[in-house]
Amino acid sequence: MEEGCMINSNFLGISLFMRCLRMLVRILVLLYLAGAPALAQTLCQPNASNGCRVRISIKTALGNQAYEWNENEMFLFRATMAFAMRRYYKTETYNVDNIIMCNQTLRVSFWFVVTSPENSTMLIPKADVEKAVRMSRHRINNAFLLTDRTLEFLGIHPTLAAPVNPDTPPWLIVFGVVIGAVFAGIIALLVSSLLQKRRKEKGMMEDGQDEEDRQMKGVENDNVLDGIYNRGFTDDDRFTKL
Amino acid sequence: MPEEGMEDNKGREERPKWNNKAEYLLTCIGFAVGVGNVWRFPYLCQIYGGGAFLIPYLIALVFQGLPLLYLELAIGQRLRMGSIGVWNSISPYLGGVGVASMVVSFCVSLFYNTIVAWVLWYLFNSFQDPLPWSQCPLNHNNTGYVKECVESTPVNYFWYRQTLNITPNMETSGSLQWWLVVSLATAWSIIYICFIRGIETIGKAVYVTATFPYLVLTIFLVRALTLPGSSEGLIYLFTPDWEILKNPQVWLDAATQIFFSLSVAFGGLISFSSYNSQKNNCERDAVLVGVINSATSIYASIPIFAILGFKAHTNYVTCLNGNILALTNEFDISDMNITVENYEQWFDSLNGTHPSRVSDLNLKTCDLQTFLDQSASGTGLAFIVFTEAVISMPGSQVWAVLFFIMLFSLGLSSMFGNLEGILTPLHDLKLVPKWMPNELFTAIICLVLFLMALIFCLGSGNYWLEIFNSYVGSVPFLIIAFFEIIAVAYIYGIGRFSDDLEFMTGHRPNIFWKVCWLVISPLMLFVVLVAYVAVQAQTHPTYAAWNPDYVNFPDTEVLPYPDWVFAICVLLSSVPVISIPLVAIYRLICCMSGRHSKGSLHNDPNPYVNEGYVVES
Numbered sequence: 040m041e042e043g044c045m046i047n048s049n050f051l052g053i054s055l056f057m058r059c060l061r062m063l064v065r066i067l068v069l070l071y072l073a074g075a076p077a078l079a080q081t082l083c084q085p086n087a088s089n090g091c092r093v094r095i096s097i098k099t100a101l102g103n104q105a106y107e108w109n110e111n112e113m114f115l116f117r118a119t120m121a122f123a124m125r126r127y128y129k130t131e132t133y134n135v136d137n138i139i140m141c142n143q144t145l146r147v148s149f150w151f152v153v154t155s156p157e158n159s160t161m162l163i164p165k166a167d168v169e170k171a172v173r174m175s176r177h178r179i180n181n182a183f184l185l186t187d188r189t190l191e192f193l194g195i196h197p198t199l200a201a202p203v204n205p206d207t208p209p210w211l212i213v214f215g216v217v218i219g220a221v222f223a224g225i226i227a228l229l230v231s232s233l234l235q236k237r238r239k240e241k242g243m244m245e246d247g248q249d250e251e252d253r254q255m256k257g258v259e260n261d262n263v264l265d266g267i268y269n270r271g272f273t274d275d276d277r278f279t280k281l
Numbered sequence: 282m283p284e285e286g287m288e289d290n291k292g293r294e295e296r297p298k299w300n301n302k303a304e305y306l307l308t309c310i311g312f313a314v315g316v317g318n319v320w321r322f323p324y325l326c327q328i329y330g331g332g333a334f335l336i337p338y339l340i341a342l343v344f345q346g347l348p349l350l351y352l353e354l355a356i357g358q359r360l361r362m363g364s365i366g367v368w369n370s371i372s373p374y375l376g377g378v379g380v381a382s383m384v385v386s387f388c389v390s391l392f393y394n395t396i397v398a399w400v401l402w403y404l405f406n407s408f409q410d411p412l413p414w415s416q417c418p419l420n421h422n423n424t425g426y427v428k429e430c431v432e433s434t435p436v437n438y439f440w441y442r443q444t445l446n447i448t449p450n451m452e453t454s455g456s457l458q459w460w461l462v463v464s465l466a467t468a469w470s471i472i473y474i475c476f477i478r479g480i481e482t483i484g485k486a487v488y489v490t491a492t493f494p495y496l497v498l499t500i501f502l503v504r505a506l507t508l509p510g511s512s513e514g515l516i517y518l519f520t521p522d523w524e525i526l527k528n529p530q531v532w533l534d535a536a537t538q539i540f541f542s543l544s545v546a547f548g549g550l551i552s553f554s555s556y557n558s559q560k561n562n563c564e565r566d567a568v569l570v571g572v573i574n575s576a577t578s579i580y581a582s583i584p585i586f587a588i589l590g591f592k593a594h595t596n597y598v599t600c601l602n603g604n605i606l607a608l609t610n611e612f613d614i615s616d617m618n619i620t621v622e623n624y625e626q627w628f629d630s631l632n633g634t635h636p637s638r639v640s641d642l643n644l645k646t647c648d649l650q651t652f653l654d655q656s657a658s659g660t661g662l663a664f665i666v667f668t669e670a671v672i673s674m675p676g677s678q679v680w681a682v683l684f685f686i687m688l689f690s691l692g693l694s695s696m697f698g699n700l701e702g703i704l705t706p707l708h709d710l711k712l713v714p715k716w717m718p719n720e721l722f723t724a725i726i727c728l729v730l731f732l733m734a735l736i737f738c739l740g741s742g743n744y745w746l747e748i749f750n751s752y753v754g755s756v757p758f759l760i761i762a763f764f765e766i767i768a769v770a771y772i773y774g775i776g777r778f779s780d781d782l783e784f785m786t787g788h789r790p791n792i793f794w795k796v797c798w799l800v801i802s803p804l805m806l807f808v809v810l811v812a813y814v815a816v817q818a819q820t821h822p823t824y825a826a827w828n829p830d831y832v833n834f835p836d837t838e839v840l841p842y843p844d845w846v847f848a849i850c851v852l853l854s855s856v857p858v859i860s861i862p863l864v865a866i867y868r869l870i871c872c873m874s875g876r877h878s879k880g881s882l883h884n885d886p887n888p889y890v891n892e893g894y895v896v897e898s
């Protein structure tokens with residue numbers, strides 16, 4: 040009987056220990072859970088060295104169709120940033136929890152930091168975050184229907200659009216068309232003048248006797264001065280002072 | 282030009298004539314209505330008190346412009362020769378007036394077609410999206426925009442760098458800009474094709490070039506009146522400031538504007554009217570051309586100023602939006618809470634509560650009046666101010682193309698008159714060899730003008746063009762016109778002239794014309810000439826240089842002309858008119874030596890000056 044009691048008391052001790060341990064773990068977990076946001080808060084500070092400020096102007100971009108900035112939009116932002124980090128590092132370890140935001144204002148603007156998936160107290164350096172944002176900037180903009188100007192990552196300048204360099208400058212094309220038409224016109228007119236002249240010369244040789252007739256014709260048509268203006272015959276009797 | 286088939290045995294050629302009256306009128310109107318009507322008159326209206334400027338302008342038109350215009354059209358039509366022949370006929374001693382007209386037309390053709398070439402360059406570049414003057418180009422390593430463009434504006438950069446490639450001062454000549462040479466060649470080719478068959482082809486061309494600008498102006502008028510801010514521009518333009526009439530400079534500018542606008546003293550109008558039949562009512566033509574020219578100026582200023590008002594409004598809103606963004610970002614105010622309308626209240630309240638933060642932002646003062654005051658005339662209006670306005674209009678390319686085609690038409694129709702003032706006297710002087718067909722002669726003249734105009738395609742070309750514009754295109758004309766009116770009114774005799782007019786129009790000129798020709802117009806011309814020279818002589822001439830290294834860049838640097846350039850300016854003003862005394866002296870000498878021999882001065886008998894009847898006392 041004595042052995043049964045001994046075993047019983049041993050069992051009691053172990054179960055008590057287990058319960059204590061479990062309670063401790065629960066307390067620790069509770070503490071951790073309670074402390075985690077506080078910890079996260081200390082990670083995300085305005086003007087933190089590894090933090091990035093974002094400024095959003097929804098009404099400027101969308102006018103009447105502006106949506107309201109609320110918790111859901113914040114969630115989308117965190118998801119988009121996690122996506123950008125994943126794309127940059129080519130891993131699948133980043134999650135929404137790794138993006139921590141703080142200091143939101145009415146403007147809408149806020150700060151965010153990115154924690155490493157392995158160690159939640161370690162922040163990803165700002166330079167890497169910048170590169171990740173640059174790589175996926177277009178996707179981030181489109182997720183919010185915004186542009187580089189209305190979704191600003193302060194400190195990350197948008198890459199300037201590469202200039203479109205057509206092979207031939209457009210003005211040369213227009214110039215080519217115009218000058219081609221002009222030269223074609225010049226040649227056409229010159230050739231037609233030449234042909235007209237040749238025809239006239241042939242005509243002149245044939246009907247040189249018709250000169251008088253033509254001058255007579257000129258007299259019949261009052262308005263058409265086919266004759267040759269002979270200034271010796273101006274009716275200026277009144278001008279001579281003789 | 283005369284068909285060779287009509288030559289008779291004596292070699293006399295029939296003078297070409299207009300197909301119909303409309304072609305003649307359109308050509309004269311096109312010659313008178315030029316780019317100055319669009320970019321000089323509205324500017325003068327603006328700086329000289331809007332509606333009040335119309336008073337000196339219309340007075341100058343009635344008492345100075347119309348009499349001169351009537352005079353030129355009449356003598357050309359009566360004597361049926363170009364400017365040299367006409368003045369030789371009136372008085373051999375004043376043949377120099379014709380030569381001066383021709384030389385001045387030659388010089389003006391040089392630089393005027395360069396302006397047309399610039400318009401063509403802008404026209405070619407308007408067929409792109411986005412317009413090249415709407416944004417700055419990137420620099421070499423694509424890290425940012427070109428510094429010169431950022432410091433000034435994209436529009437300024439495109440004009441000064443990508444078009445002119447201007448040098449910092451006149452001494453630096455720079456090199457030939459090939460794209461300008463190409464544009465200039467295009468301009469001269471188009472002129473040549475219009476001149477190939479003389480007034481036959483010109484008459485066809487003016488149906489388009491003289492009427493198209495009115496169409497475009499109307500389109501712009503309708504468009505401009507629907508743009509925001511246009512009414513402010515129009516109010517600004519037409520608000521009369523009657524005090525300005527006390528300033529003599531206003532009267533001087535009105536007289537010179539009317540004078541240059543009507544394109545008298547070029548010789549072109551004389552040439553055009555010489556192709557008319559003698560029995561043509563040139564009085565009605567003169568009044569018509571003069572009135573239409575002034576009406577066009579006034580009509581053109583309406584859309585121009587509506588659009589300038591729109592541009593000022595746009596600049597004002599942009600300035601305010603910049604300030605609003607700065608305030609919104611600094612104080613983290615909700616987006617779009619501050620608008621253009623409530624900006625003042627927000628600013629006052631923020632400045633009251635946080636004055637230091639507000640002042641640190643360095644906000645710009647945005648005043649609509651300041652933007653409206655940014656006026657420009659000449660090439661500045663067309664290529665800087667207007668192009669900037671066009672960018673903000675929806676469908677920019679269409680408006681840019683329309684605007685530049687309009688300027689091109691205006692310039693082209695004026696060039697017809699300029700070139701006619703050179704070609705017709707040369708033909709009448711029988712300087713053209715018999716074997717040379719007219720097409721070839723015209724081509725040679727165009728080629729010579731093109732080669733000489735290449736100086737305006739250098740880096741410093743714009744500075745030279747300004748010199749030509751100011752010194753050739755001003756004083757020589759006044760002198761020539763003065764001698765013209767003295768020659769006809771006093772030397773030819775107003776009585777003889779009235780008889781001519783009765784022959785042509787069917788009635789004698791009424792007292793108004795006679796008084797103007799005898800007294801008012803010569804007096805006004807003389808006063809304007811003296812005043813103009815006096816005003817110019819008071820200040821040592823300077824020019825505005827575009828220098829990116831200047832301390833106050835983007836303001837232009839005001840530099841004085843170097844001495845050698847100033848000497849050239851004086852030469853440009855005096856050489857064209859030096860022919861007037863020179864020819865007079867030459868004829869005097871010839872006459873004195875010719876009295877002993879009975880040699881005739883002219884090849885063809887002139888019914889008015891027949892040496893056989895000189896009374897030798």
